[in-house]
Amino acid sequence: MANTSLSTILVILFWGLTLATGRKLSPLSTTATLSSPPSDGICSSMVMTQGYTCGEHLVTSQDGYILNLARIRMGESRGPPVLLQHGLFMDGITWLLLPSNQSLAFLLADNGFDVWVANTRGTKFSRQHTSLPSNSSDYWNWSWDELVAHDLPATFKYVHDLTGKKLHYVGHSQGTLIALAALSQDQLLNMLKSAALLSPIAYVGQMTSPLAKNAAENFIAESLYNLGIFEFNMRGGSVIKFLKDLC
Numbered sequence: 001m002a003n004t005s006l007s008t009i010l011v012i013l014f015w016g017l018t019l020a021t022g023r024k025l026s027p028l029s030t031t032a033t034l035s036s037p038p039s040d041g042i043c044s045s046m047v048m049t050q051g052y053t054c055g056e057h058l059v060t061s062q063d064g065y066i067l068n069l070a071r072i073r074m075g076e077s078r079g080p081p082v083l084l085q086h087g088l089f090m091d092g093i094t095w096l097l098l099p100s101n102q103s104l105a106f107l108l109a110d111n112g113f114d115v116w117v118a119n120t121r122g123t124k125f126s127r128q129h130t131s132l133p134s135n136s137s138d139y140w141n142w143s144w145d146e147l148v149a150h151d152l153p154a155t156f157k158y159v160h161d162l163t164g165k166k167l168h169y170v171g172h173s174q175g176t177l178i179a180l181a182a183l184s185q186d187q188l189l190n191m192l193k194s195a196a197l198l199s200p201i202a203y204v205g206q207m208t209s210p211l212a213k214n215a216a217e218n219f220i221a222e223s224l225y226n227l228g229i230f231e232f233n234m235r236g237g238s239v240i241k242f243l244k245d246l247c
Helices: 002-020 042-050 104-110 144-163 174-184 210-217 220-226 237-246
Strands: 053-060 065-073 081-085 114-118 167-172 192-198
Touching: 042 053, 042 065, 053 144, 065 104, 065 144, 081 104, 081 144, 081 174, 104 114, 114 144, 144 167, 144 174, 167 174, 174 192
Parallel strands: 081 114, 081 167, 167 192
Antiparallel strands: 053 065, 065 114
């Protein structure tokens, strides 16, 4: 009974928070517009202001998601390519938040590496699809399995084919989970030179957080999806206030 009550509370809580941030999404549209990388993307807002060469690339996954990749170099360096993959509830700017002499992406570029910053589907810089609008239920009908099957292979192949070199890979949290899943099936190994896994996740059975355990065991994500809530925006004002109060 306690677990059932808690799961109900969680659904109501997350639903309320999502509605408060305006994230209940509209029915499927019949049109979708493809656009170029945003003018306020990673390169213009976070990289070029620091004096680095930066270009944004759009990569289409096998299931139609258009993913943004930022390429960062110091001058015209053609060093070994490094792919940086962020974790859950984050996007590519996680590698650029510290000062340039402390951020991994900049440090790698300073040392001659050809740095590629990935953004998984659904994040701020990767919200396009070849046929689905990002405010439709079908657009959000995926899990980390699709990141393994589609997003990671698409970004790997794009960087490998464009540079003609095997990749160094750095993943954090969810970025380690999808890498371990792909590599355990011998995917991508022919394009990989090395992998560095930060806060690696292989199994989640030993989670200690009651909130996270109950959300997983009671399929909260599926319940929210069935209620028409497709996105939980961690940067929404109400969510940030709730998390501050909870902490």
